[in-house]
Amino acid sequence: MHSLNRRTLLAAGLAATAAPALAACGGGSSASPDAPVQFMLSGDANQGGGYAAMAEKYLEETGIQIEIVDVPYDDLQTKVRNASKANDLPAIGRMPSIDPVWLDRTVDLSEVAAEVKPIEGMYARDEEGKVPALPSDLTAVGMFLNKDLWDEAGVEYPTSFDDNVWTWDEFIESANSVREANGIRFSLVMDRSSHRLNSFLYQNGSEGLRLNEDLSQYEANDATVEALERFVAMNDDEVMPRSVWLTEEDPNAMFKTGQIAAYYSGSWQIADFVANIADFEWVSVPMPAQPDQATNFGAAAQIVVFEGTGQEQQALDFVKWLYSPENYAEISRISGFLPATEGVEVSYEDRQEDFDLYNAAIAASPAFVGEIKSRDLALQAAGTAAPLSGDPVRDEAVKAIAGDISAADAVTAALEQLNESLA
């Protein structure tokens, strides 16, 4: 048996303390006014690098460096929450939604809002009139057809809102005959998302599961259950594959196989389709209306300026510059954004007619869609709702499609969960 002698112990202790000290060189956060202004976002490189291009232009014009930090989308919220705890927030963020964790650390953007005029309902004020965030750009739900299949089957479809826009019954009938004529797999696929489902509900006389005027409760009108029943019935493995909603099969990939007549998705697919579909022609068409013409549109993300970085003024200057009509049109063109401010004309590189159709669809949507968005944003800006785990509307719809519960029960259950988050 050997016991440790003092010298050995001392040496071991020294070695143990030296190791971390050596590795600790470097690090620490910097927030001096001269440091580059950090702009944290997600997916810029995938969307054509619009923000990176604007940062470069800004550097040329002003000599101020904007550093674009591209974070994986699923982790953006976690990341900024942690950065907020670590007191290391970026100067600017492009966030999927407003988070109560950092809501009170945002700079008031009401002055910028007055100047750039975002589309009404796409931004919100809290009780004191503070505007915590501005919409970065809009996205809207829309429909794509596999043009080759429809032409091959000789089935007609509307191409603009001037035509007699079809009803869902007419659309399903047409799409089914395209499927049968071509011997393909399915008539329609729809993304597994409550955003798309809500759009479908709007077109079927429902107003979705929406907040009431004083933000105290979620409600659904009488047409909602019937509309959801219709959607559930469409998931019959003939019109629509059940695999998309039940087991998360990728509808985008399915549409690309050419085995699907129509794809109910949204404006963000255009750039991907231009680059990655070569086997067939595709078109954007007006979505069916039964009886209501509507699309679910909203801010793709929220631009926020964070407090306590020592760079608030530089960040504000950049945001103002970014939203100036000329620059905003440029980034919209590069990244394929639908503009979120009024009176900006964008000439896109590809498929101008598709973007025009989306803008027309937004303009033709009933007022309640904008109202729903502004109430959602007002709730976020108030920061009073508890965060939801998952997406009640989507998750309950999935149960209904699986046949576990009825559409009526799904609506009741989703309302219950949404209202619980308000309590």
Added chain:
Amino acid sequence: MSFSARQIAPNILLWALAALFLFPVLWFLLSSFKPGSELFTWPLRLFPQDWTLSGYQTAWTRFDFQTYFLNTAIVAVVSTVFTVFVSACTGFALAKYRNRLVQIFFLLILVTTMLPTEVIMPSTFAVILGLGLYNSLAGIIIPSIITATGIFMFRQFFLTVPDELLQAARIDGAGEFRIFFRLMLPIARPIIAVLAIFSFQWRWNDYIWPLLVLNDQKKYTLQIALRSIVGAENIDWAVLLGASVISLIPMVLLFLVFRRQIMNSDISSGLKD
């Protein structure tokens, strides 16, 4: 030379199994040479119609791979060196110095394996913040140096080394450090190799911890950079495939160089980091 039926059947079975394992990898590799428009054609084709490197090109130009490779390599190499050294020291002490406190200490180390890494993450994060290591590579390296698995591996190994060897060395006048470095470390070479390979793999593939600690894009590791290809609504498959193949290359090289040790190390797999 003739084969009996008893040899043929298992052979065919093994080849079939090997082909099954190989097939997804082959599909993945061949797909990375397809343009984005060919990835989802129906009917599916194994080979690209139109061989292209465009996915690789976009991946290479869009992402700063050199920086990410360098960062990941620094993290993997430095933490592996420290992990092996610290585990060897600790394992040696726990195996060869019989003292009640040392035994309790060993028990405490073993207990930490009961806690999943995710559970201790918030407290580790608080410590990293307090030490000012947030947003530095050191913040990823230091928490990962000490692994109970590594310590346990070395302790178990050193237990099998006869005490007589140490006593003989002591009689010859060797100090404790000399015994450790000149005698113990060389005989522990197989364990060093196994732990080094494991540790390198763990650190190379680490995702969630670097994501939490790093804020600056210039300090990103490969896995975080790869992940950012997956967008909110869309995935750029062609680029993701190209980037994934590129990120695999160092691991494949590592495997080729250390093939023998890795095959042996699989015997002790199933251990957690």
